[in-house]
Amino acid sequence: MNLTVRGLDARYGSTRVLHDVSCEVPDGTMVAMIGANGAGKTTLLKCIAGLHRPDRGEVTLGGTPVAGLAAHQVARRGLCLVPAGRQLFGELTVEENLLVGLHGTGVHGAAVARRLDAAYALFPILREFAGRQSGLMSGGQQQMLAIARALVREPEVLLLDEPSLGIAPLLVTEILGVLRRLASEGVTILLAEQNAAAALAIADYGVVMENGTITRTDTAAALLADEDVSRHYLGTS
Numbered sequence: 001m002n003l004t005v006r007g008l009d010a011r012y013g014s015t016r017v018l019h020d021v022s023c024e025v026p027d028g029t030m031v032a033m034i035g036a037n038g039a040g041k042t043t044l045l046k047c048i049a050g051l052h053r054p055d056r057g058e059v060t061l062g063g064t065p066v067a068g069l070a071a072h073q074v075a076r077r078g079l080c081l082v083p084a085g086r087q088l089f090g091e092l093t094v095e096e097n098l099l100v101g102l103h104g105t106g107v108h109g110a111a112v113a114r115r116l117d118a119a120y121a122l123f124p125i126l127r128e129f130a131g132r133q134s135g136l137m138s139g140g141q142q143q144m145l146a147i148a149r150a151l152v153r154e155p156e157v158l159l160l161d162e163p164s165l166g167i168a169p170l171l172v173t174e175i176l177g178v179l180r181r182l183a184s185e186g187v188t189i190l191l192a193e194q195n196a197a198a199a200l201a202i203a204d205y206g207v208v209m210e211n212g213t214i215t216r217t218d219t220a221a222a223l224l225a226d227e228d229v230s231r232h233y234l235g236t237s
């Protein structure tokens, strides 16, 4: 399902944070959104997901306008946000967290087991730790759980906020590999990442956010090869 953002402005109180942001994530592709700390990536994801109300602009999902809808209404249209910091219920088990993900979806009976199985197939360690308290797992495993909790809802559009933050490199590779696979299976993915090299390496397209505006949009390969992007975001020259 296509995701488009047109002319979005947003602020916190009197501070304007997003200025005329436009971008598009074509159906079944992955777009990496890169940019420095504080550039506005999280705010854009929140505006799309209905967690922050933009002042102006349009967000469409599969051509239908969703800007201004509440988060649960946007979620019902097939969009899930995996927030930064994971926000799991640390005292609940892995499986209980996945069941929380299904809350309000109306999925029940044998379908619940099928949804959990599909998530466990993508992240086998979660099946192994299904009965374990989630707060006791490593950061990378918790990130897998946060993604799996979104996936049990079978979203058509998945937004992820910094999934690689504070995670061991090997698990980052595994997580990004799963995202790549999901996109190839038709899930539309917008991935906000400060780990620009890793994100652009697996994405189809990239957008660069600077000071609340999108300053570059191109294929991920072109951005990876770009000297300016390299110097500012990839830690190379």
Ligand code: ATP
Residues within 6 Å of the ligand: 012, 015, 017, 035, 036, 037, 038, 039, 040, 041, 042, 043, 044, 194
């Ligand atoms: P990060 O990688 O640090 O999450 P980001 O690119 O996601 O950065 P945002 O979190 O969207 O950026 O923040 C954009 C700007 O808005 C920053 O200047 C930030 O300080 C400010 N900001 C974010 N949340 C709030 C808030 N709740 N109230 C006031 N200002 C905020």
